[in-house]
Amino acid sequence: MKQNKNILIVNGPNLNLLGTREIEIYGHLSLLDLLEKLEKEAKKLNFKLQHLQSNAEHVLIDTIHASKNKIDYIIINPAAFTHTSIAIRDALISVDIPFIEVHISNIYSRENFRSHSWLSDISKGVISGLGVDGYIWALKTIFNRIGKI
Numbered sequence: 001m002k003q004n005k006n007i008l009i010v011n012g013p014n015l016n017l018l019g020t021r022e023i024e025i026y027g028h029l030s031l032l033d034l035l036e037k038l039e040k041e042a043k044k045l046n047f048k049l050q051h052l053q054s055n056a057e058h059v060l061i062d063t064i065h066a067s068k069n070k071i072d073y074i075i076i077n078p079a080a081f082t083h084t085s086i087a088i089r090d091a092l093i094s095v096d097i098p099f100i101e102v103h104i105s106n107i108y109s110r111e112n113f114r115s116h117s118w119l120s121d122i123s124k125g126v127i128s129g130l131g132v133d134g135y136i137w138a139l140k141t142i143f144n145r146i147g148k149i
């Protein structure tokens with residue numbers, strides 16, 4: 001019998017405002033709507049989903065630490081911490097859990113400071129600019145990589 005994999009979705013600062021924040025960039029879907037979509041997809045793929053959104057760097061770090069030996073794969077949209085947080089980078093390295101970095105917007109087509117990520121080079125891959133579908137593609141990729149084991 002195929003094992004249920006545990007996937008953690010981590011969303012960083014201001015993503016609690018999805019659906020009301022800069023709609024022309026981030027779209028109309030709320031975080032709750034997004035989570036419903038992800039739950040539906042996760043069910044199809046036989047994944048168990050956990051989710052955390054926080055505006056506080058230390059909460060994101062504590063959650064990553066707590067995932068060690070419990071979570072098989074992480075999907076993280078670190079939001080603005082992408083461009084600033086060596087601490088989140090170190091946390092991901094220290095737990096040694098594979099992760100995919102997701103951005104709703106195309107960070108390479110915006111202000112220059114968004115083009116640098118402290119996480120991309122240690123990630124399994126980066127999805128940027130596909131809207132909230134990026135999270136779904138990340139789930140499908142994880143399924144192709146470890147879902148059938």
Ligand code: DQA
Pocket residue numbers: 013014015077078079080081082102103104105106107114
């Ligand atoms: C973001 C891009 C970041 O530059 C920005 O700070 C965010 C969201 C995205 O999903 O496109 O808050 O990570």
